[in-house]
């Protein structure tokens with residue numbers, strides 16, 4: 001079948017690579033894609049916020065499946081519009097994508113279903129939110145309710161920081177996303193991500209991963225979209241994963257189905273592993289970026305078969321097998337990211353890195369011009385490697401980075417530090 005992939009990040013390059021390798025794929029299109037995706041797919045300029053333009057494209061190109069990478073179009077209801085036009089699309093409809101689109105929605109759902117998560121309050125005015133913070137004390141966490149590109153969360157160590165965060169939200173720092181604020185209890189523990197497919201009824205565990213959200217080594221500096229990741233996450237033992245499925249994911253899927261808004265797509269649970277067990281920090285309604293890149297390196301089964309099973313409600317008839325190896329990815333970003341950075345510098349040395357099946361460079365913000373690859377965004381490349389251990393995958397990824405000639409870029413030098421430290425103490 002012909003497939004249309006929506007998105008332009010490293011996540012979508014990894015998905016394009018996996019989809020292009022599927023025996024079910026005839027022609028793969030990507031909108032808008034990037035310089036790396038162009039090697040796997042025909043890139044097309046399509047306004048993906050215009051559902052009728054996407055529907056027309058699908059009809060003209062006999063598209064059998066649309067794969068929606070990022071959260072924006074999911075929360076805006078693109079999958080609803082495609083389904084209404086009789087076009088299969090992988091990803092949740094708007095009502096279920098609210099798991100990512102509204103933090104308050106998710107907190108209330110957790111409360112109704114008895115899912116372990118931080119205690120919270122929802123507020124639409126600053127005064128009541130401020131009073132709640134004064135009553136609860138610090139540390140405390142302040143979140144803009146809506147989509148804020150990962151920037152809407154302040155983990156406040158003092159009451160003053162929390163009050164300032166509340167004011168910033170209601171003063172419009174995040175636009176409409178900050179018109180409502182969730183204030184929640186500070187959770188202590190180690191973070192991990194759990195990725196699960198659902199067809200609305202069944203939940204199929206995919207894999208675990210850990211991200212590195214801060215820009216600086218030792219997890220310091222401002223938050224980013226993610227500077228590197230590995231899979232699996234050592235903290236997610238078989239027992240911890242089983243608990244998270246039983247106590248968090250399965251009740252979520254069941255509750256949404258019972259309420260008439262079933263979730264079909266990939267459910268990304270951000271967890272805090274506390275001394276009481278797993279607690280939900282947040283849900284996303286899509287694959288993680290860069291977590292998807294490490295997952296696609298490890299997936300042995302056909303991604304298109306799995307996605308179709310989600311759309312068709314037949315997830316109980318398929319399974320997902322994974323390589324035993326660890327995969328690790330290091331993000332190369334433009335100097336200045338996550339603040340102001342320049343676009344347009346040339347990246348050399350990528351062609352020489354081909355040929356090693358344990359290494360793959362996924363493109364994020366890149367574009368091709370006259371045969372050259374140019375930086376075109378904040379996060380630009382994801383250098384991704386397999387290894388028997390995290391240390392081995394990491395050594396392979398950093399060795400490849402040494403061979404990439406891009407003076408305008410930078411990366412964190414310590415991706416995987418937590419897992420490598422665990423490997424070292426285990427001996």
Ligand code: AMP
Nearest residue numbers: 118141153155184185186187270281282
């Ligand atoms: P979120 O966008 O909700 O995942 O929040 C971004 C980051 O803020 C998370 O990855 C955590 O590191 C941190 N965070 C969010 N909620 C909490 C919480 N309740 N307790 C401690 N840290 C949190």
Ligand code: GLY
Nearest residue numbers: 225226288289290
């Ligand atoms: N890497 C974090 C995210 O995709 O939200």
